[in-house]
Amino acid sequence: MTQAIKIDNLKYNYNNDQVLFDGFNLTIDSGQWVALVGHNGSGKSTLAKLILGLIAANSGNIDVFGERLTVDTVHHVREQIGMVFQNPDNQFVGATVADDVAFGLENKQIPSVEMPRMIDEALSIVGMLDFKDREPHMLSGGQKQRVALASVLALQPKIIILDEATAMLDPDGRATIMHTLQDLKARFGHDITFVTITHDMDEAILADRVVVINDGQLILDGTPANVFSQYDVIHNNGLELPFAGELAEKLDAKPKSYLDERELIQWLSRLNK
Amino acid sequence: MAITFEQVNFSYGAGTTLAQRVLHDITVDMPTGKVTAIVGQTGSGKSTLIQHINGLLKPTSGQIRIDDFELTASTKEKELVNLRQKVGIVFQFPENQLFANTVLEDVMYAPLNFGATKDAAKLEAARALNRVGVSEDLWGKSPFELSGGQMRRVAMAGTLASNPSVVVMDEPAAGLDPKGQTELLSIVLELKKLGKTIIFISHQMDHVVAVADQVVVMNEGRVVAKETPRQLFNRELSWFQTMKLDLPKAGQLAEKLKDKGVTLSRRPLDLGELAELINQEVGHE
Ligand SMILES: Nc1ncnc2c1ncn2[C@@H]1O[C@H](COP(=O)(O)OP(=O)(O)OP(=O)(O)O)[C@@H](O)[C@H]1O
Ligand SMILES: Nc1ncnc2c1ncn2[C@@H]1O[C@H](COP(=O)(O)OP(=O)(O)OP(=O)(O)O)[C@@H](O)[C@H]1O
Ligand SMILES: [Mg+2]
Ligand SMILES: [Mg+2]
Numbered sequence A: 001m002t003q004a005i006k007i008d009n010l011k012y013n014y015n016n017d018q019v020l021f022d023g024f025n026l027t028i029d030s031g032q033w034v035a036l037v038g039h040n041g042s043g044k045s046t047l048a049k050l051i052l053g054l055i056a057a058n059s060g061n062i063d064v065f066g067e068r069l070t071v072d073t074v075h076h077v078r079e080q081i082g083m084v085f086q087n088p089d090n091q092f093v094g095a096t097v098a099d100d101v102a103f104g105l106e107n108k109q110i111p112s113v114e115m116p117r118m119i120d121e122a123l124s125i126v127g128m129l130d131f132k133d134r135e136p137h138m139l140s141g142g143q144k145q146r147v148a149l150a151s152v153l154a155l156q157p158k159i160i161i162l163d164e165a166t167a168m169l170d171p172d173g174r175a176t177i178m179h180t181l182q183d184l185k186a187r188f189g190h191d192i193t194f195v196t197i198t199h200d201m202d203e204a205i206l207a208d209r210v211v212v213i214n215d216g217q218l219i220l221d222g223t224p225a226n227v228f229s230q231y232d233v234i235h236n237n238g239l240e241l242p243f244a245g246e247l248a249e250k251l252d253a254k255p256k257s258y259l260d261e262r263e264l265i266q267w268l269s270r271l272n273k
Numbered sequence B: 001m002a003i004t005f006e007q008v009n010f011s012y013g014a015g016t017t018l019a020q021r022v023l024h025d026i027t028v029d030m031p032t033g034k035v036t037a038i039v040g041q042t043g044s045g046k047s048t049l050i051q052h053i054n055g056l057l058k059p060t061s062g063q064i065r066i067d068d069f070e071l072t073a074s075t076k077e078k079e080l081v082n083l084r085q086k087v088g089i090v091f092q093f094p095e096n097q098l099f100a101n102t103v104l105e106d107v108m109y110a111p112l113n114f115g116a117t118k119d120a121a122k123l124e125a126a127r128a129l130n131r132v133g134v135s136e137d138l139w140g141k142s143p144f145e146l147s148g149g150q151m152r153r154v155a156m157a158g159t160l161a162s163n164p165s166v167v168v169m170d171e172p173a174a175g176l177d178p179k180g181q182t183e184l185l186s187i188v189l190e191l192k193k194l195g196k197t198i199i200f201i202s203h204q205m206d207h208v209v210a211v212a213d214q215v216v217v218m219n220e221g222r223v224v225a226k227e228t229p230r231q232l233f234n235r236e237l238s239w240f241q242t243m244k245l246d247l248p249k250a251g252q253l254a255e256k257l258k259d260k261g262v263t264l265s266r267r268p269l270d271l272g273e274l275a276e277l278i279n280q281e282v283g284h285e
Helices: A044-051 A074-079 A097-107 A115-125 A141-155 A171-191 A231-236 A243-249 A261-271 B046-050 B077-086 B103-113 B118-131 B148-161 B178-193 B205-211 B237-242 B249-259 B271-281
Strands: A003-012 A021-029 A033-037 A059-064 A081-084 A159-163 A193-197 A209-214 A217-222 B003-012 B020-030 B035-040 B061-066 B069-071 B087-090 B166-170 B197-201 B214-219 B222-227
Touching: A003 A044, A003 A193, A021 A044, A021 A059, A021 A193, A021 A217, A033 A044, A044 A059, A044 A159, A044 A193, A074 A081, A081 A141, A097 A115, A097 A141, A115 A141, A141 A171, A159 A171, A171 A193, A217 A231, A243 A261, A243 B249, A243 B271, A261 B249, B003 B046, B020 B046, B020 B214, B020 B222, B035 B046, B035 B178, B035 B205, B046 B166, B046 B197, B069 B077, B077 B087, B087 B148, B103 B118, B103 B148, B118 B148, B148 B166, B148 B178, B178 B197, B178 B205, B197 B205, B205 B249, B249 B271
Parallel strands: A033 A193, A033 A209, A081 A159, A159 A193, B035 B197, B035 B214, B087 B166, B166 B197
Antiparallel strands: A003 A021, A003 A059, A209 A217, B003 B020, B003 B061, B061 B069, B214 B222
């Protein structure tokens, strides 16, 4: 199994701040979808920025597809990762929505004859084709997030990191993005890796693996079913279970083990027979 | 302070060739001491609408009454000073409203600006920061050196510290962790108890159910519904699809149960109600 991201004994702190990561380890296999969750300030965005080489670790190593992240390799590493930042305003570079998507493609030296089609394709996935000629800064919050996503999708990177990229989307937009990720996974299998940072546990549950961090420390790591069986640990870390999990906790007749929504519904319908 | 929109139209770039008509003939009221939730799909005009409440945007035509103040296209900037003190807005992107050197100074700014002494402002700021869960070791940091959720909390503290009569929150839960979201909802209810008029924009129907007295639904720049959460979420499913809205999670799960042959006696609004219905009605025949 190829390792998409390998973080080994990572140490990091912001300027004069206390130590955030102190010997952090995490390996993500190629083809995996990892949901990264944790309370506010636990270090999720910092970790994403470290992987992208936007900030440099104090010590420890980060490898992306076996390539060690250093000053010399940082550009090559970044080319393989598409990241949507927590605040889309920080990421717009183009004067129009279309330019913004084009920017990344130009950087990747995509032949210019192919670009219009790729731009249109990405914008239509997120439902923003009609806004092609608009200025990114003059869009609604959710529209900005959609454009930021389109810019990353257009690049077809091998690793996609979404930092709360659905936080301001309407229900329809959220569903579209989640379906898009599922489609990409079905299409590219082991060749596409996702890291989705989210506070929405019903989104986290769609991943193959859920990683919970707290103040730079890895607290839980496993399948969604595994992680969300830990009711107390999850709650003590400022989190909650997916809706179906919270519901099961409140039932008089409780299922014996953690069930996801589909399983819980099935269990309840059998109970009713 | 009651807020009334009367036949409000608004275009970005009004009078230019690039004019974009965004709000169409909005007539709606947001009563004193109540929580009005505003929902609607991306780009439906929610943020544009609420920026009229403190005169950041002025209607192209029509008027907005905020207590005894009347905002129209011809209202002058200097007439707005008073209004700005009474209306506090937590914006959709918190970064855009942070500016001071430290977190504490940022939150102290409004009370100082409105005439509080330095000590009083500090007290207000400390109280607000504690209320939103910003720990004291962050108070001396630059507000730009915070995590996304921490920034959101500081922005919220800034608004609370100025003690406005009207509190407007534009997707305040975005970026907050689950515990922070629960806290936010309890802050909203607390503000309501204090008699404040609250406007709460959200894409999360569960949050709407938890706090709202009335829900205003926007679609393509128009108000298409205004009713209580109970009324709203009892509408036909097809209506929600057209408006690209969701039921609250409890209602969604109840609908899925129904598809599997488990029909509850009513459509629940929240987790508690759903659990209660299941406990009473499922498996006890
Ligand atoms: N630029 C910065 N300078 C100094 N400290 C920072 C900076 N950015 C973040 N921090 C601090 O580092 C810690 C981790 O922040 P980070 O942004 O990684 O958290 P997060 O898990 O992404 O949180 P959130 O859910 O709120 O987005 C926080 O305590 C934060 O205050
Ligand atoms: N500064 C601006 N200039 C021109 N058009 C704008 C500007 N800001 C927003 N718009 C447009 O006005 C419409 C309404 O935007 P608004 O921000 O009010 O939507 P919203 O309901 O808050 O959406 P969201 O849920 O995505 O935040 C959108 O189509 C948007 O593109
Ligand atoms: Mg973050
Ligand atoms: Mg908005």
